[in-house]
Amino acid sequence: MHEFLAQLVNGISVGAIYALIALGYTMVYGIVELINFAHGDVYTFGSFVALTVLTALGVSGEVHGIALVIDVCLAILAAAVVCGVLGIAIERFAYRRLRNAPRLAPLITAIGVSFILENVMQLWQGPAQVSFPAVFANPSLALGPIAVTVKQLVVVLLAVGAMLALQYIVHNTRLGMAMRATAQDRDAASLVGIDVNRAIALAFLLGGALAGLAGFVSGVYYQSAWFFNGFSAGLKAFTAAVLGGIGNIAGAMLGGFLIGIIESFATWKLGGQWSNVTVFAILVIVLVVRPSGLLGTKPIVKV
């Protein structure tokens, strides 16, 4: 029981990171029907940006008091902004031209962008794992029978906060509504005067920013970053998006937490070497059995 709860908490924390990444996949897929394969690498990029900022601020271990707040805010801000802009740039230069091309084309391009990003990061930070400062002191808190570390708490709180902010933007701002309208029906949206390009850019911006945040969070959580992290984290997050129902924002969050929990239990029960296999098997099964995911709706065939 004790171990069960510990694994659950662990899964929820890791799942928060997947959920943040999954949101980017789901928004982009919802609006341009593209699996933005490079998204996982944008997330890794966020880790490195945050690391660079923290290093520049002289952070190399735990930080306390007001300095903690400032350092964390600056690192998150930098990672989110840089990754948001990176997302927009990728869309503008690599995908936009191919919006009407056969579906194969932008996906292949996305894989290419992913490879480029990975290599750029490898050039920048080297091929080995890079250590990331702890930033937070990490005592364990007892919430009744459950032991939670400060970091786990921070991860989940930051993720949930960001998700609430995202919900607000998407549902209550003009641009957010333009984005949803474009996702519904691009032609109709442009007919009623919505700037479709801006709406699409917004999806990439928000997705990128959340990935940047996830990059910071995971750096702190694992105390390391690696140029190739984005590949498997991205696949898992994509699995989460599919599990929740791709295109569905609440679904991505739900899927993220579920995948985190499943992975955590798979590691516990089957051993770490089977956790990836488990997640990919879930991806395959969900797509085959219920491609619309848990919260998604079935698309209709028009003839």
Place this chain on the structure above:
Amino acid sequence: MTALLSIDGVSKSFGAVCALSGVDLSVDAGSIFAIIGPNGAGKSTLFNAITGIYTLDSGTIAFDGRRIDGLPTFVIARRGIARTFQNLRLFGFLSAIDNVLIGEHARMRGTLVDSLLGTPRARAQERAARERARAWLDFVGLNDVGEQFARNLSYGAQRRLEIARALASQPRLLLLDEPAAGLNPTEKRELADLVRAIRDRGVTVVLIEHDMGLVMSLCERIAVLDHGEKIAQGAPAEIRANPAVIEAYLGAPA
């Protein structure tokens, strides 16, 4: 005469939209049959139901005395039902002749080994198929366009090519979804001649059409759909005089 196609109590709805409700229809072999009705009446949906794109909510469809509802589309095609689409669905980046050749797939036999090894038998079949495909192109009045991409043909030619592709499967029933849409009067007259020629080769034709003049002059029987229900069926003269039909058309001018 026996019914080649019989549709019994077919219903299909999409969410709240009831596209077909309890439609009965029976098409005699060797006839030219028209389905008319205002926009959104459910005509195309009926075709889609026949070719197995949609699963029916209720009702049955039989072709030549055998149930076909619930069968996969490709099996229905192989049984001998071919169609064209309201919004052309040609293989745009294949040549006209390849389009027709693909139409023959419902009829061609050949093993995987033939395809892998390019056996003499496969090559002979291929040559024969090509001959037939040319003949179909000629039949619909498309000479000399064989090697062009389907998408580069004129609109009228694309409509004809779609018919040639459908005929290549040697169907017994041909479903034409608005074949005259977008054609000029001369082309329409040619189309009517083509449809008669197809019927004279023993193919039963069901067509959806909005042009009343064309329908009245070409078809032996007409069914009228409105809001998913069949409101009338009969010979052209009966339909013309039917008050329900007149109202449906006045209520929703097409």
Place this chain on the structure above:
Amino acid sequence: MIYVYVLATIAAVVIVERTRSRRVKLAILAALALTLAIVPFVDRTDATFNVLADAGVFVMLALGLNIVVGYAGLLDLGYAAFFAIGAYAYGILASPQFGVHLPFWAILFIAAACAGLAGIVLGAPTLRLHGDYLAIVTLGFGEIVPQVFQNTQAVGGPNGIAALDVPSALGHSFGTAAVPYYFVTLGGIALVAWVARNLGRSRLGRAWMAIREDELAAKHMGIDTTRTKLAAFAIGASFSGLGGVIFAAKLGLVSPDLFQFQVSVLILSMLVLGGMGSLIGVVVGSLVLSLLNSALLPNINAVIASTLHVNVDLTNYHFLIYGVILVAIMLFRPEGFLPNRERRAELHAAAITETSS
């Protein structure tokens, strides 16, 4: 010297492609085959044939992937899994690990069958999926297969299987030289290219094109789309299985890290570079990228080292090069460098409409 061979080969294939007369074509092909067969007896540098044999395996793989991606239009991102299955088939059936020592030639058939079967097993439940989803599921499968090998101690776990049997032909062992493998891949390419060409012109090939263009319309033509797509998966996979056996035999070992996602993308890049769906394009694309990897980049390294006196290892960045190839070609010449007619029109039209609107 190696560049001369490859360039001459490429030139010959391109000429064959552009010639109309069947006689001339056959004559050039015969001359090419004869030359390629004689060369090893004249030039005895083993390193050259080592590189060429490796390249040959990739040509076979690319021709197989071309059936799936180029002909049928199904993006398979886990293609390396079938390569792995072929290689492991050799590892299991021709090594001391299990004490089984089947002949190389028999394993070729077995591996092709196993890989083809794996293609069907993967394809059967997944081929209903469209476009991107299919791609991702194949990617997942491509990740699962090497992981399972890695986690299975019976096949050596992360270390894989070593000390594989050296193949022999007509009682002569292949020994340690690369030339026998060079001949095997030549034969393999000839076989696979011939089959691919037959398929492209066959009824099945046309059914693939129909599915690629409009799956729903294809169904209305009486095409059993599921079976037809399965055939593409199975045939493509079996080519990959053949390649895997040759690869494993030549290397003398198999290990799970040889079949990562990057390998699938490398093969995909070969297709994209040459032109998806075009046999000639795929052959040339895969030759060029293989050489880039194994000969050109190391040579450039050496040149840089001797002229600028800095040591860089460009081979570390070859994935950057594939990435750039994928992006640049999809954006500016999506049909690749030696496209076939249908695919050029199809892939290029979209780019044109986009720029003009």
